[in-house]
Amino acid sequence: MTNIDIKAPNIGDSSALECDLLVLGGGPGGYSAAFRAADLGLKVILVERYPTLGGVCLNVGCIPSKALLHVAAGIENAEHLEACGVRFAAHTLDLDKLRAHKNGIVKKLTDGLAGMAKGRKVQHLQGEGQFIDPHRLEVTIASNEKQGETVTVTFAQAIIAAGSRAVKLPFMPTDARIIDSTGALALGAIPKKMLVIGGGIIGLEMATVYSTLGARVTVVELGDRLMPGTDRDLVKVWEKKNAHRFDRILLNTGVTAANATAAGIEITTNTGEKETFDLVLVAVGRAPNGKTISAEKAGVLVTERGFIDVDPRQRTNVAHIFAIGDITGNPMLAHKAVHEGHVAAETAAGLKTAFDALQIPGVAYTHPEIAWAGQTEETLKAEGRAFQKAVFPWAASGRAIANGAEEGFTKLLFDTGTHRILGGGIVGTHAGDLIGEICLAIEMGADATDIAKTIHPHPTLCESVGMAAEVAEGSCTDLPAARKKA
Numbered sequence: 293m294t295n296i297d298i299k300a301p302n303i304g305d306s307s308a309l310e311c312d313l314l315v316l317g318g319g320p321g322g323y324s325a326a327f328r329a330a331d332l333g334l335k336v337i338l339v340e341r342y343p344t345l346g347g348v349c350l351n352v353g354c355i356p357s358k359a360l361l362h363v364a365a366g367i368e369n370a371e372h373l374e375a376c377g378v379r380f381a382a383h384t385l386d387l388d389k390l391r392a393h394k395n396g397i398v399k400k401l402t403d404g405l406a407g408m409a410k411g412r413k414v415q416h417l418q419g420e421g422q423f424i425d426p427h428r429l430e431v432t433i434a435s436n437e438k439q440g441e442t443v444t445v446t447f448a449q450a451i452i453a454a455g456s457r458a459v460k461l462p463f464m465p466t467d468a469r470i471i472d473s474t475g476a477l478a479l480g481a482i483p484k485k486m487l488v489i490g491g492g493i494i495g496l497e498m499a500t501v502y503s504t505l506g507a508r509v510t511v512v513e514l515g516d517r518l519m520p521g522t523d524r525d526l527v528k529v530w531e532k533k534n535a536h537r538f539d540r541i542l543l544n545t546g547v548t549a550a551n552a553t554a555a556g557i558e559i560t561t562n563t564g565e566k567e568t569f570d571l572v573l574v575a576v577g578r579a580p581n582g583k584t585i586s587a588e589k590a591g592v593l594v595t596e597r598g599f600i601d602v603d604p605r606q607r608t609n610v611a612h613i614f615a616i617g618d619i620t621g622n623p624m625l626a627h628k629a630v631h632e633g634h635v636a637a638e639t640a641a642g643l644k645t646a647f648d649a650l651q652i653p654g655v656a657y658t659h660p661e662i663a664w665a666g667q668t669e670e671t672l673k674a675e676g677r678a679f680q681k682a683v684f685p686w687a688a689s690g691r692a693i694a695n696g697a698e699e700g701f702t703k704l705l706f707d708t709g710t711h712r713i714l715g716g717g718i719v720g721t722h723a724g725d726l727i728g729e730i731c732l733a734i735e736m737g738a739d740a741t742d743i744a745k746t747i748h749p750h751p752t753l754c755e756s757v758g759m760a761a762e763v764a765e766g767s768c769t770d771l772p773a774a775r776k777k778a
Contacts, residue, residue, distance in 0.1 A: 306684035309415075311337040313640055314429055315420045316585065317349020321617035321629025322453030323405055325637040329451075330412035332641035337445055338414050339421040339431050344402035348453055349626045351398060352474040355747040357497055360392045360477070361657050364504035373698050385505060385634040389481050392626035402717040417443065421454075423590040426610060448613045449640045452600060453633065454585050456618035458577040461489070467552040470572045473498065482506050485539075487559060489547050491518040493574030493656045500658050502571075503537040509570070510539045512544045512561065514576075519656060522736060523668045528663055529699055540716070548603060580619045580651030604646040606636035616638065628652050649736045651715070655724035660700055663727035666734045667705060678708040682740070682764035684756045686720055688771055691751040702756040704730070704743070706764055716760075722753060729757050740764040 311334075315326040326338040340349050349355065370380050409416055415514045417433040421540025429445045458472040468480075482505045490494045491513030497767055504508045511518070518541070519527050531541075539579035543559070549560040554567040582598035591610045594600055600608055600615040606616050614636035617629030631647060638645045653665040672679045686692035686700040700720020707714055716730040733743055761767035 293399050293507060295535075301329070305717040309337060309417075310446045311335045311415075312448050313448040313637070314445055315340065315430065316414075316450065317347060317453030317455050317617070318342065318345040318416065319453060319455050319617065319624040319629065319632040320349050322347065322451070322455075323409070324630045325451045325453060325616060325633030326414050326631055327408060327412055328634050328637035330414050331639060332637065332643070334637075334641055336414045337414075337417060337447070338409065339417045339419060339429065339445070340432060341418065343418050343435065345416060348399075348474075349400055350405075352477055354626055355401060356394045356477045357473075357492065357501070358657060359397045359478070360390075360501045361546040361659075362498060363390065363393070364501050365659060366566055367504050368583065376696075380397075385482070386646075387479060387481070390700055394477070394479070405529060417445070419443075421445075422586040423588075423592075424586075425519045426590045426613070442561060450590075450614070451606075451633070451636045452585065452587065452608070452613065452619060453617050453629065456580045456624055457628060458574070459577045459579050461547065461574055461576065462507040463548070463552075464550050464574065465552045467557065467571065469552070469557050470550070470574065474572055476502070476573050476575075481571075485556070485569045486510070486571045486573065487512065487557075487567075487569040488573045488575060490571070490573075490575035490577065491515070491520075491541070491543070492577065493519060493658075495573065496656065496658050498527050498536075498573055498575065499537065507571070508539050509537055510567075511541045512545050512547055513541070513543050518543075519662065521668075522654070522656070522664060523661060523670060523703075523717055525669075525703070526662045526664065526717050529701070530656075530658060532658060533660055533699055534658070578618065578624055580621075580624075582619050602649065603637040604635075606632055607639070623652055623654060625652060625654065649735075650733055651733050652732050653727050655727065657724060660697065660720045661723035662717070662719045663723040664717040665727050665731045666717065668717065671704065672705065677714075679714060680706045680711075680764055682706065682760045684760040684763055684768070684771070686756060689751070689753065689756055689759075691713075691753055692720065692756070694751070695721060695753075697753075702726075702760045704740075704757070704760045704764060706740050711741070711764075713738055713740070716757075718756075721755065726754055726757065729754060755777050769773050 293526040313336045315322050315338045323345045326336045330336045417431050419433040421429045421431045422423045433441045433444050447563035468586045486507040486509045488499045499509045536568040546562045551558040551578045556570050558568045558570045560566050580598040582594040583599050587594050592608045602615050602620050605615040618624040635647045651666040683703045687698045692698045704718045705715045713733045740761045744765045750757040
């Protein structure tokens with residue numbers, strides 16, 4: 293690879309660090325961008341507020357939550373096995389050991405990132421970054437050795453990967469019994485009664501963990517459904533399977549007040565109802581950090597909500613400054629940020645590339661998992677687009693029945709004219725692992741025949757994707773024969 297000559301402008305500040313590319317934010321998108329740029333020959337400085345790379349996702353988000361969900365799944369699988377004739381002693385909970393397990397997983401991954409950064413000669417500055425002008429960033433150091441000191445980084449180009457933060461409810465008092473997702477993952481204690489405010493993926497994943505560990509959970513959701521943005525038929529399977537977890541699920545209900553008392557946190561809803569909980573998790577969404585980095589001093593336009601608009605090459609309105617990840621808009625997902633980071637880094641290095649994904653998959657790592665990719669039924673109906681739906685129920689899957697997971701199903705959506713796949717959804721165990729085939733099929737422009745004629749291994753859950761395509765083709769022999777139209 294021939295390196296292009298990109299150098300930071302000389303502004304006469306001898307105290308400033310200089311680099312070809314500054315990356316602000318060390319989450320999945322940020323470190324991926326930094327590493328890709330370094331691989332392409334650029335001198336990179338990566339600014340991240342955490343002492344370790346990985347951002348919210350790795351340190352206090354995606355990874356620790358999956359570690360806890362794995363433990364919760366093990367407990368539930370043990371209960372299922374009793375019905376199969378295998379009885380275990382009642383489980384006991386050692387919270388200190390469980391926290392150490394979770395933290396150990398995070399440390400293993402963050403240590404790996406630190407090693408990869410060192411190997412690529414990517415310099416990591418721990419601290420908060422604020423733009424001074426279009427070519428300088430001031431970093432307030434957060435590391436113990438130089439905490440509070442400031443350093444100026446002068447850059448030729450920059451990638452903003454500053455991510456997002458949990459939304460706070462302004463009327464909530466400051467109390468240790470009111471937590472966000474980070475507090476939930478700290479696993480301070482298991483309450484008897486827990487309220488989850490917000491029926492989205494984060495709230496329901498944490499509800500899964502805490503209910504399995506012994507809490508009785510109530511969920512309050514302002515909208516008329518759980519997991520908004522996901523097809524209702526997928527969510528209904530989850531709701532039926534998880535009815536035992538919850539004291540109540542209150543839809544079309546908002547929390548209007550909270551009062552900290554000796555007995556707990558007293559919550560008032562918009563219906564006038566009051567109830568006291570031992571622990572309250574606020575999981576009402578995330579807000580982008582666009583307005584927290586003084587982007588306007590660099591000339592970068594930030595929307596009223598804190599997002600930064602970009603073109604297909606991830607450029608902002610300032611040509612040498614890029615933005616990626618949560619700060620560029622929904623969906624706020626790590627895998628989206630990684631791909632955007634590669635595009636930004638490659639563009640900064642002079643390569644011709646663009647972000648042109650046909651689909652961005654989503655996964656709820658609940659029990660059962662829900663995963664989807666491409667268009668949903670609801671978006672296609674809203675667009676008035678003609679489509680064919682093909683569903684293979686896991687009640688007809690030998691592997692799903694053997695696994696005790698027959699409540700699930702696989703759904704594929706095809707264009708009625710071209711028969712190309714438009715989207716798909718899966719609800720059931722390991723749905724997040726299975727959705728990758730649907731992602732690839734959409735990106736490759738596969739039609740129903742391509743998928744149906746692909747030989748899948750038997751007996752597996754992934755063959756449900758092939759069988760759903762056979763349903764669309766009218767060739768599935770694992771289901772009763774379709775009724776012939778008169």
